[in-house]
Amino acid sequence: MKLKRLIGLSLVALLLGACGASDQEDAADDAPAPAADEISVSDAELAGNPFMEEWDTPYGVPPFSDIENAHYMPAIKKGILDLRAEIDAIVTNPEAPTFENTIVALELAGELLGDVASTFGNITGTDTDDELRALESEIYPMLTREFDAITLNPDLWARVKAVYEQRDSLDLDEQDARLLELRHRSFVRAGAAFTPEVKDQIAEINAEMSALTTKFSQNLLLETKAFTLELTADDEIAGLSDDFKAAIWDEEKEAWVVGLNRSSYETFMVQSENRELREKLFNGYRLRATTGERDNGPLAIKIAQLRAKRAELMGYDSHADYILEYNMAKTPKGAEDFLLRVWRPGLERAKEERADMQAMIGDEFTFAAHDWWHYAEKVRKARFDLDENETKPYFKLENVRAGAFEMANRLFDITFEEVDVEGWNPVVVSFDVKDENGEHLGLFMTDMYARDSKRGGAWMNSYRSASNINGDNIRPLITNNLNLPMPPKGEPTLMRFSDVETLFHEFGHGLHGLMTKIDYPTFSGVDGPRDYTEFPAQILEHWTSQPEMLELYARHYETGEVIPSDLVERMLAAGNHNQGFATTEYVAASLLDLRWHMLSSEEAAQITDARAFEKEVLEGYGLIPEIEPRYRSNYFAHIFSSSTGYSSGYYAYLWSEILDADGFDAFKQAENIFDPATAARLKKWVYEAGGLRPADELYRNFRGSDPSIEPLLEGRGFAVEEAGGN
Numbered sequence: 001m002k003l004k005r006l007i008g009l010s011l012v013a014l015l016l017g018a019c020g021a022s023d024q025e026d027a028a029d030d031a032p033a034p035a036a037d038e039i040s041v042s043d044a045e046l047a048g049n050p051f052m053e054e055w056d057t058p059y060g061v062p063p064f065s066d067i068e069n070a071h072y073m074p075a076i077k078k079g080i081l082d083l084r085a086e087i088d089a090i091v092t093n094p095e096a097p098t099f100e101n102t103i104v105a106l107e108l109a110g111e112l113l114g115d116v117a118s119t120f121g122n123i124t125g126t127d128t129d130d131e132l133r134a135l136e137s138e139i140y141p142m143l144t145r146e147f148d149a150i151t152l153n154p155d156l157w158a159r160v161k162a163v164y165e166q167r168d169s170l171d172l173d174e175q176d177a178r179l180l181e182l183r184h185r186s187f188v189r190a191g192a193a194f195t196p197e198v199k200d201q202i203a204e205i206n207a208e209m210s211a212l213t214t215k216f217s218q219n220l221l222l223e224t225k226a227f228t229l230e231l232t233a234d235d236e237i238a239g240l241s242d243d244f245k246a247a248i249w250d251e252e253k254e255a256w257v258v259g260l261n262r263s264s265y266e267t268f269m270v271q272s273e274n275r276e277l278r279e280k281l282f283n284g285y286r287l288r289a290t291t292g293e294r295d296n297g298p299l300a301i302k303i304a305q306l307r308a309k310r311a312e313l314m315g316y317d318s319h320a321d322y323i324l325e326y327n328m329a330k331t332p333k334g335a336e337d338f339l340l341r342v343w344r345p346g347l348e349r350a351k352e353e354r355a356d357m358q359a360m361i362g363d364e365f366t367f368a369a370h371d372w373w374h375y376a377e378k379v380r381k382a383r384f385d386l387d388e389n390e391t392k393p394y395f396k397l398e399n400v401r402a403g404a405f406e407m408a409n410r411l412f413d414i415t416f417e418e419v420d421v422e423g424w425n426p427v428v429v430s431f432d433v434k435d436e437n438g439e440h441l442g443l444f445m446t447d448m449y450a451r452d453s454k455r456g457g458a459w460m461n462s463y464r465s466a467s468n469i470n471g472d473n474i475r476p477l478i479t480n481n482l483n484l485p486m487p488p489k490g491e492p493t494l495m496r497f498s499d500v501e502t503l504f505h506e507f508g509h510g511l512h513g514l515m516t517k518i519d520y521p522t523f524s525g526v527d528g529p530r531d532y533t534e535f536p537a538q539i540l541e542h543w544t545s546q547p548e549m550l551e552l553y554a555r556h557y558e559t560g561e562v563i564p565s566d567l568v569e570r571m572l573a574a575g576n577h578n579q580g581f582a583t584t585e586y587v588a589a590s591l592l593d594l595r596w597h598m599l600s601s602e603e604a605a606q607i608t609d610a611r612a613f614e615k616e617v618l619e620g621y622g623l624i625p626e627i628e629p630r631y632r633s634n635y636f637a638h639i640f641s642s643s644t645g646y647s648s649g650y651y652a653y654l655w656s657e658i659l660d661a662d663g664f665d666a667f668k669q670a671e672n673i674f675d676p677a678t679a680a681r682l683k684k685w686v687y688e689a690g691g692l693r694p695a696d697e698l699y700r701n702f703r704g705s706d707p708s709i710e711p712l713l714e715g716r717g718f719a720v721e722e723a724g725g726n
């Protein structure tokens with residue numbers, strides 16, 4: 001089947017922002033844009049380049065085995081030149097600006113660039129090497145610069161504005177009107193409407209901030225690398241599992257080496273029986289980049305000051321007001337009030353957890369922050385007596401995946417059929433997805449295994465998003481990535497329950513991309529504000545542990561026996577353990593993020609010591625000394641290592657949890673986890689609707705009311721406050 005290869009400007013822009021559906025811990029960096037330079041590429045450089053040819057592949061997937069690293073740069077350059085010509089044609093069109101010749105034309109621009117950039121972005125995530133890594137730092141600044149040039153192009157803005165001003169007389173349908181609104185908004189928010197003087201000031205701030213955020217992340221990287229614990233003696237490795245020891249063994253140093261990446265940090269803090277070393281690692285982690293040349297404190301202050309100043313130039317009270325304007329929380333106060341409603345019961349629970357652990361320790365010593373992980377695990381084991389190896393045989397990858405497909409079939413009447421398509425890696429397994437009428441919805445490509453060339457975490461992405469402009473009906477190529485360990489040859493892939501939840505989560509993002517009925521790539525698929533886009537993914541996690549679902553998929557890989565219910569109960573109870581701590585450390589970081597960005601430029605100018613500011617804020621909320629925020633300012637890369645990143649938005653993960661808990665509650669109230677009427681509304685207003693309307697409206701249409709926070713609190717095992725707050 002041959003398909004027109006279309007991705008368009010909007011997807012390229014999306015690739016440059018934080019990836020909508022990535023669950024990576026580290027925030028993506030917006031690379032600084034170097035000075036503009038001339039771009040040229042000769043025909044000879046493009047000869048034999050697969051990006052210059054029609055792809056005669058099944059479903060129009062990229063011809064992976066034909067694409068070499070050397071093909072990217074020339075194709076990117078050609079894509080940029082094509083895009084410039086397209087923008088030029090729009091701007092110099094002698095006809096008066098219309099919806100078609102300006103807004104739709106913009107939506108169609110950048111086809112080749114979209115193809116190359118999306119392939120490049122996907123491949124660098126799954127199968128990278130040094131050459132591709134070097135290319136990233138060349139290509140992304142080029143793309144950033146191109147898109148800045150488009151949004152700040154005064155002639156293009158004049159045409160967009162002219163169309164927008166006639167919007168009431170244009171007789172646009174709902175999707176057209178939404179496209180016009182979003183396109184206009186993206187120009188306005190980038191600063192297109194300001195006077196040249198204000199534009200210059202914003203550009204100056206952006207350039208200064210770009211240097212500061214780059215420095216912040218470089219400092220952090222160096223400081224993170226600089227700290228290691230080298231272990232050689234028996235009492236230094238006491239408690240560490242064989243798996244973990246094997247993973248951290250350093251052949252050259254002839255020692256076990258623990259660094260500061262989050263996963264080895266947490267594993268060591270859980271397993272190590274050496275209290276002194278736990279304290280040492282704990283301090284290594286939390287005191288990174290706090291002194292000397294690589295102190296990030298002054299940088300954080302300066303970045304907060306510049307953001308506040310920029311927001312004021314654009315007419316907002318603070319950076320948080322600017323960022324949250326179109327989020328569901330709407331205002332900084334809205335986000336803070338929400339966080340505090342979870343904070344209070346979370347903190348109370350954390351205090352109980354602290355008391356439980358002190359009771360276990362007795363009067364041998366006073367429980368301290370660096371004891372938390374280790375004793376939480378001890379209490380968990382004592383209380384629930386659960387070994388992962390008991391549950392894993394019930395979660396074989398193929399069974400879990402079939403369960404997810406069956407769930408989607410019962411809820412949304414869609415089907416999945418495995419098809420033979422060459423993927424980017426031999427482990428990729430692909431499925432043809434069809435709707436209730438047997439019509440092709442999209443291709444779903446899954447890559448479930450970890451390897452050295454692949455980044456960590458789990459994520460959804462697309463090689464091509466859905467688009468239906470002028471009736472060409474292009475359906476998406478959607479990917480799901482996990483990082484399961486590859487089992488030895490001939491052995492099945494048995495999953496931990498947390499990985500099962502992750503698979504359903506990414507599958508939810510995948511369905512959001514696959515089922516879309518939106519014609520314009522700008523808001524088809526996983527579009528929406530940051531505090532909404534996790535909702536379609538997170539809600540599906542609720543099905544994983546329902547008895548009706550477990551019956552379908554959680555069967556022993558050898559005997560076919562369904563997982564026993566007492567084992568499920570213990571597994572779920574153990575999963576809810578230590579929620580006080582987890583909630584408190586996360587919400588503390590979210591509050592800290594908000595407070596940095598609620599400052600006016602005048603307030604920000606008075607801060608001289610980042611640690612003192614942070615201490616004052618967190619003590620003000622009553623944080624106990626045994627818990628550190630998940631990220632402290634000096635290593636809060638989500639908010640300080642890129643131009644926007646998650647600034648004022650770190651709360652969004654938890655906000656989406658209100659929606660998923662309350663949304664799943666609709667099925668519970670119907671007493672049927674496959675309730676057809678509820679599922680039909682979820683399909684229409686969430687999975688098919690992309691960013692058609694503001695997120696709170698989409699949610700209300702699905703749910704029939706605004707979300708309520710109670711199901712979230714119950715889900716975390718917290719007491720629900722009396723009504724009265726908002």
Ligand SMILES: [Zn+2]
Pocket residue numbers: 021022023505509534537
């Ligand atoms: Zn997600």
